Amino acid sequence: xxxxxxxxxxxxxxxxxxxxxxxxxxxxxxxxxxxxxxxxxxxxxxxxxxxxxxxxxxxxxxxxxxxxxxxxxxxxxxxxxxxxxxxxxxxxxxxxxxxxxxxxxxxxxxxxxxxxxxxxxxxxxxxxxxxxxxxxxxxxxxxxxxxxxxxxxxxxxxxxxxxxxxxxxxxxxxxxxxxxxxxxxxxxxxxxxxxxxxxxxxxxxxxxxxxxxxxxxxxxxxxxxxxxxxxxxxxxxxxxxxxxxxxxxxxxxxxxxxxxxxx
Amino acid sequence: xxxxxxxxxxxxxxxxxxxxxxxxxxxxxxxxxxxxxxxxxxxxxxxxxxxxxxxxxxxxxxxxxxxxxxxxxxxxxxxxxxxxxxxxxxxxxxxxxxxxxxxxxxxxxxxxxxxxxxxxxxxxxxxxxxxxxxxxxxxxxxxxxxxxxxxxxxxxxxxxxxxxxxxxxxxxxxxxxxxxxxxxxxxxxxxxxxxxxxxxxxxxxxxxxxxxxxxxxxxxxxxxxxxxxxx
Numbered sequence: 001x002x003x004x005x006x007x008x009x010x011x012x013x014x015x016x017x018x019x020x021x022x023x024x025x026x027x028x029x030x031x032x033x034x035x036x037x038x039x040x041x042x043x044x045x046x047x048x049x050x051x052x053x054x055x056x057x058x059x060x061x062x063x064x065x066x067x068x069x070x071x072x073x074x075x076x077x078x079x080x081x082x083x084x085x086x087x088x089x090x091x092x093x094x095x096x097x098x099x100x101x102x103x104x105x106x107x108x109x110x111x112x113x114x115x116x117x118x119x120x121x122x123x124x125x126x127x128x129x130x131x132x133x134x135x136x137x138x139x140x141x142x143x144x145x146x147x148x149x150x151x152x153x154x155x156x157x158x159x160x161x162x163x164x165x166x167x168x169x170x171x172x173x174x175x176x177x178x179x180x181x182x183x184x185x186x187x188x189x190x191x192x193x194x195x196x197x198x199x200x201x202x203x204x205x206x207x208x209x210x211x212x213x214x215x216x217x218x219x220x221x222x223x224x225x226x227x228x229x230x231x232x233x234x235x236x237x238x239x240x241x242x243x244x245x246x247x248x249x250x251x252x253x254x255x256x257x258x259x260x261x262x263x
Numbered sequence: 264x265x266x267x268x269x270x271x272x273x274x275x276x277x278x279x280x281x282x283x284x285x286x287x288x289x290x291x292x293x294x295x296x297x298x299x300x301x302x303x304x305x306x307x308x309x310x311x312x313x314x315x316x317x318x319x320x321x322x323x324x325x326x327x328x329x330x331x332x333x334x335x336x337x338x339x340x341x342x343x344x345x346x347x348x349x350x351x352x353x354x355x356x357x358x359x360x361x362x363x364x365x366x367x368x369x370x371x372x373x374x375x376x377x378x379x380x381x382x383x384x385x386x387x388x389x390x391x392x393x394x395x396x397x398x399x400x401x402x403x404x405x406x407x408x409x410x411x412x413x414x415x416x417x418x419x420x421x422x423x424x425x426x427x428x429x430x431x432x433x434x435x436x437x438x439x440x441x442x443x444x445x446x447x448x449x450x451x452x453x454x455x456x457x458x459x460x461x462x463x464x465x466x467x468x469x470x471x472x473x474x475x476x477x478x479x480x481x482x483x484x485x486x487x488x489x490x491x492x493x494x
Binding site: 035036038039040041042043044045046049050052053056067068069070071072075079082083117121125126129130132133134136137140145146147149150153154157158161192193194196197199200201202203204205206207208209210211212213214215216217218220221222224225226228229230232233236237244245246247248249250252253254256257259260261262263 | 288289290291292293294295297299300303304306307312313315316317320321323324325326327328329330331332333334338360362363364366367370371373374384385387388390391392398399400401402403406407409410411412413414417439442443444445447448449450451452453454455456457458459460461462463464465466467468469470471472473474475476477479480481482483484485486487488490491494
């Protein structure tokens with residue numbers, strides 16, 4: 001993963017001189033590393049080491065002492081949505097390269113954690129991902145084959161995913177420690193609600209059709225299934241904080257399997 | 264099937280499990296780990312992608328409720344989907360118990376894989392503590408090393424979970440399906456009711472804060488029902 005240092009970089013480090021601007025190769029290397037930003041995720045430093053890992057190619061041209069100090073700073077605790085970690089990597093790298101006061105860099109780093117986590121969670125995990133799942137399930141419901149369904153899902157999801165990662169790194173590098181206004185983008189403020197409304201109508205549209213394809217010979221009991229689903233969903237929505245649906249489903253399924261075997 | 268044959272046949276599928284397990288959190292998060300994809304790939308490995316897609320769709324409806332927020336503990340659907348897809352594709356097409364048993368096996372794997380993610384995260388923390396002095400000195404080698412160790416361990420985790428789950432659950436699933444006592448009508452209806460319940464609950468959780476989302480869902484449901492009746 002490590003690339004050999006250029007002579008110019010080594011020379012700049014020895015001299016302690018001004019580093020060269022970030023090159024396209026360094027940005028590309030950082031972008032690729034961002035896909036592994038959660039590689040050493042843990043409950044203590046969370047994504048901290050991944051931030052330093054992704055930022056390393058961008059900091060290469062710093063003088064030796066500042067390079068190590070910056071890496072040490074950036075490897076500490078950090079938490080963010082992985083797709084928006086590029087905003088932190090880009091802006092903090094720009095701060096380090098511009099020679100900002102380390103105290104200011106650290107303060108800004110701490111301040112970035114919350115917004116990058118909550119904005120990404122709402123936009124991606126609670127918005128874009130379920131919508132893409134529903135789009136793929138719609139294709140399944142309409143009778144599409146395995147290849148088409150998988151391509152629709154992966155194509156749609158990753159168009160948004162990769163665009164968001166690329167935007168994050170670019171805007172971070174361009175704006176440095178003044179990146180906060182970029183997070184006030186209408187996409188982040190209005191996007192989650194808009195995605196939720198589209199998901200709601202799409203879910204209503206495809207649920208009966210997808211279930212029709214799954215139920216197969218059980219369609220003789222379709223009415224009963226619908227009633228059970230409505231009652232069950234209300235119970236889950238009411239007590240969702242205390243019980244996850246998939247664990248409850250496993251419990252009920254275990255009983256059903258035992259009943260079927262014992263019968 | 265002999266144990267040797269079973270052992271050899273699940274090795275390539277376990278490699279698939281390793282890749283999709285890694286994708287869930289560590290690299291590259293392109294959602295190969297979603298059950299719709301992983302189960303379809305699992306089924307395709309056994310030669311029946313369509314069977315994998317069917318169990319994948321059931322699991323995807325259930326996975327709609329999984330929101331992998333920060334440090335929350337959630338199901339790891341990649342390996343679970345692969346195991347479910349392989350088990351589903353390995354059953355006779357006409358078997359009444361194929362779908363419920365594949366779903367049971369996938370959800371059971373999800374419990375185990377979810378726990379294995381916590382083990383890997385704790386191991387990562389242990390490694391981070393071990394390398395702390397070097398990382399605090401800004402050593403790029405230590406930073407890369409910690410990252411690569413975490414990625415490798417997660418890859419091994421996905422492989423091990425898939426391998427053990429298939430080694431134990433694949434033969435068991437055949438035994439259960441062979442003595443399955445409920446007819447296909449009730450078996451499919453039960454699975455569909457479970458998937459519909461969890462999916463509807465998840466959609467409510469995801470959308471209820473948005474204005475008019477409830478009405479939009481009902482509007483869509485009406486349109487979907489009309490389309491269903493027209494089919």
